[in-house]
Amino acid sequence: MPSVQSPQAVDPPASHSNPHALLPFLRSQSQNTLTRLYQRPSSCLSIYRLLGPLERQLVMNLLWLESAIPVNTMAVWVVPEGKKLYDDALAVMTGLHILQNSTVKLALNPTFKSSLRQAITGGGSTGSFGVPAEKDDKRQPGGIEVLDAYALERWETILHYMVSSGQGQLPTKPSQGVLYLLQRSELMKANHGATLQITSSGFQFLLHSPHDQLWDLLLQYLHMAEERQMDLVEVLSFLFMLSTMELGREYSTDPLSETQKVLLEDLRDYGLVWQRKASSKRFSPTRLATTLTSLSPSLPTSSSTGGSRVGATTSAIGVAASTAQQGFIVLETNYRVYAYTDNPLQTAVLNLFITMKYRFPNLVVGMLTRESVRKALANGISAEQIISYLSTHAHPQMRKNNPLLPVTVQDQIRLWELERNRLKSAEGYLYRDFASQADYMYVLEYAKQLDVVLWENGAKRCFFGSLEGHANVRGFIERRTGGG
């Protein structure tokens, strides 16, 4: 029986939260690349934000020290139970070359140190936080609503394209660049001929939060940029610059390098950047871009934290406007799903694992059935993903329930998954026709010692051994028959 997990248990404690997807990529870069990246204060600030909470505190502790401090001095601050976390944090920082590699003294990378200091105190002349465009008297800059609508439209076009490719219908195609990226990342695959077909990892991708989806694609983009001989430092620092920009403000394209201008066009396709015209000399980052380094889940359910000013800029990269920022799904114990949405994308995503019953202008009603869930499982979506999608998008009314989703439904979805795993196949050899029971037992004993027996049947005097053990078992039998 699968155990019942409350959705709350999914949250890991702060100190154990998973590292950001970008960090492994950064770690794989050379020290030289990283040091060049660290020359820009905005990059340092963004990378600092991607670090875990403990690493951030350690960076801050070391930031204002002029000289290196002995390792022991810092270790005194660590409580014994936290030793492992502390060591891990130091390893992460050394891996990123934020911390200088030394076993006796702790000191930050001097470039990183001076740039982060500059980011915090302001000043300098690097212009790394984006040069604002001159005020244009003729035209008002696009408002935040325009930007949100644009980002949303772009992003949903991509997702919608993916979702509907599985059903054989093709809506508006995203641009060539996006299609290529989707193909590269194996989220979609060309299926005999030109039509792209969504893959199983593509289905999983659809159920992720917009924030994770965005980083998935950007990481692919970075890998691609490496192959296209683009300067990674310029690509990364442009992304980081975008993440520190202010929503609703216009920035000038003049200080950008050639690489970055190419990048700007690509990002416009993804909906990270808005421009009035392709030839425009100014651009505005959208919410997708300004929330790049915020660690909060950018899910529609987690709208702004109390309407704070900072919070307002971080609130959901809404999959739809304000109504959808709250959850929209009601799941009942009788497996019925009511989704209060008029968004075709959300309907399409739900359609992946739900049998639709009725559609109303603002409401979709469906059932979770064995067939519909099995269809999703066959597409490579896991039961956990379905459950987490349902719980992250649960309607506010559902949030009063504890546990959030009816336990029976959760368990049933997991059981449907287990159903698929009843048959397990393994390659191997069947040993039979033993002359005597003693022979059989003798060989079986030997095979068991090697831990290669997969199945045995004493009455029929045969057993099934795995492929790896065959050579040994065979040699053993030959030795016996040859010797005896």
Place this chain on the structure above:
Amino acid sequence: MEKASHLSVIVDLSPTQWHLSAQADNQYPLSIQTFLSQLLAFLNAHIASQHENTLAVFGALPGKSVMLYSSTEVLADDAAAPDANSYPPFKAVDSTVVQRMMYEFDAFKDVEEEAPCALVGALAKALCYINRITHPSTSPGGAAEDPSILPDPRILILSVSPDLSSSYIPIMNSIFSAQKLKVTIDVCKIYGPDTVFLQQAAHLTNGSYIYLERRDALLQYLIMSFLSPPAIRKVLAVPKQDKIDFRAACFCHKNIVDVGFVCSVCLSIFCQPVPVCSTCRTKFPIKTLQRLNASRPSLAPTSSRNTLPLANLNNATPRPTPPRNVNGGTPGLR
């Protein structure tokens, strides 16, 4: 995912104390200008840590307390020109705090006599503010939020003024509210003698009280001790006071007392035996009063600190309890 954290900073802006602090005959003179630049760096460091972190700054001025900055409040005078070399939120904090502080200081130019600093007012405002942001459902238009994304609130008090004994009761009441709201109060004593009340505030809310010894290293102290949210403090320890002065102030004269007399009904504290409790109007037997008066140390009470415990007005048998033990919570204040 990790939670965002909220930090409310209360800055003690007593002009006299800052003037004294900047005198060159101090071992480490610290002027308000240097203090401010280091404080701003600290505030920025807090905002830098996470995009969702919220910040509020309160100033305790003589006779009044003001909010200098809050990240939830829409700035009216948003004239700060964008600058390619600084992160916009940092700039907003820096300019707002400095502007408002200057404005408040200018308003004090003509005042002859300095009223005591309204630390309690600032503390109460900070608590009200935290209450508002952690319970958004009570505020108009706020939606019911998932408790897991509520900020992890802390208050940091940067104190330069000495204790004001008349504010004992309001401070204690604030501490209880903080305990109830699960707010950690941290105290950094930048100048002047240790304050008894703030020590207790930090101790009772599980925060830390630090007396700044090397005042030239203010920023480093601030960052190492007060920047980390409670979750991190479980890994990187933060210094705490090993000795805490638990003395209370009496309700009648607001003096800090070593030996007090406690009403057996409502636990009010008095510096001398009284016939009727001023808080709950309980009358005490004359006999007890006489006995207590007789046993009272007549001379300098400070010298007898370790000899007499708090006596109970009804039952005057002195019990040998150590004086540091005037019961951590001092319950029953109203």
